[in-house]
Amino acid sequence: MLDRFRYRLHFLMLACFGALLIAMAKLHFATNVSVTFALYGALHASALVIALRDHHPISRNCIFIAAAAGLSAMTLHVGIATAHWLGPGRGNVALYAALGLSAVTGAATYGVLIRVCGIYELTARALAVICLSCLLAAYAAIVTLAHFRFLGQWWLAVLWWYAFSGCLWYLDNHGSSGERTCSGRTPRPRI
Numbered sequence: 001m002l003d004r005f006r007y008r009l010h011f012l013m014l015a016c017f018g019a020l021l022i023a024m025a026k027l028h029f030a031t032n033v034s035v036t037f038a039l040y041g042a043l044h045a046s047a048l049v050i051a052l053r054d055h056h057p058i059s060r061n062c063i064f065i066a067a068a069a070g071l072s073a074m075t076l077h078v079g080i081a082t083a084h085w086l087g088p089g090r091g092n093v094a095l096y097a098a099l100g101l102s103a104v105t106g107a108a109t110y111g112v113l114i115r116v117c118g119i120y121e122l123t124a125r126a127l128a129v130i131c132l133s134c135l136l137a138a139y140a141a142i143v144t145l146a147h148f149r150f151l152g153q154w155w156l157a158v159l160w161w162y163a164f165s166g167c168l169w170y171l172d173n174h175g176s177s178g179e180r181t182c183s184g185r186t187p188r189p190r191i
Contacts, residue, residue: 003053003172004120007165010051014161017043021154033153034073040157041072041110044164048119056118064117068110075106096139103138107131107164120168130167137163 020043045068049061079102086094111127114120122130141156 003169005048005051005168005172006053007051007169007172010047010165011162013047013050014044014158014165017047018154018158018161021157022152025152025154034076036153037076037157038069038073040154040161042066042069044068044157044161047161047165048114052119060117064113064119067113067117071109071113072106075102075109078102078105096142099138099142100135103134103160104131106160107134110164120171122171126167126171129171130164133163133167134160 021040042065045065049056049065079098082101083094083098086097088094107130108127111122111130115122137159138156141159145151145155
């Protein structure tokens with residue numbers, strides 16, 4: 001099966017962007033959290049666009065990257081609103097609920113954006129797998145941040161990136177819906 005992305009290039013770009021985020025954190029380059037989260041979305045979307053096998057018009061790619069940046073910033077605000085709604089008295093429960101909702105909301109809306117922009121036709125089942133993976137990655141980031149404080153907020157973004165992209169790679173290599181018959185063939189679409 002032909003991959004939709006050049007995955008080696010894509011994961012190399014993610015590693016380079018991760019190194020860039022580390023350098024930016026050390027230099028205190030971006031202090032506005034909304035702008036930082038928008039950058040996270042733009043970087044992942046850029047890595048996807050750069051690694052695409054099929055070429056899309058530059059204008060469409062730019063719109064996709066800008067929309068991904070906006071969705072990422074929006075996702076941050078969903079998490080903040082959730083934390084405020086739950087209130088400070090709930091402690092870690094509020095943090096984990098806000099983080100989980102943000103991770104899932106971000107993955108779902110970004111997956112829909114990817115589909116709408118014609119980059120990858122993700123099924124509902126594929127989106128559910130991606131959302132669960134991004135949720136687990138976000139929780140893994142929080143757990144590791146509790147023990148390794150030198151990791152900054154960039155760690156959350158990088159783990160989320162790899163969870164999302166790892167699912168795309170898996171879906172590309174095991175059928176877009178993830179379903180297979182006993183013989184290993186991808187089933188025909190249901191009408």
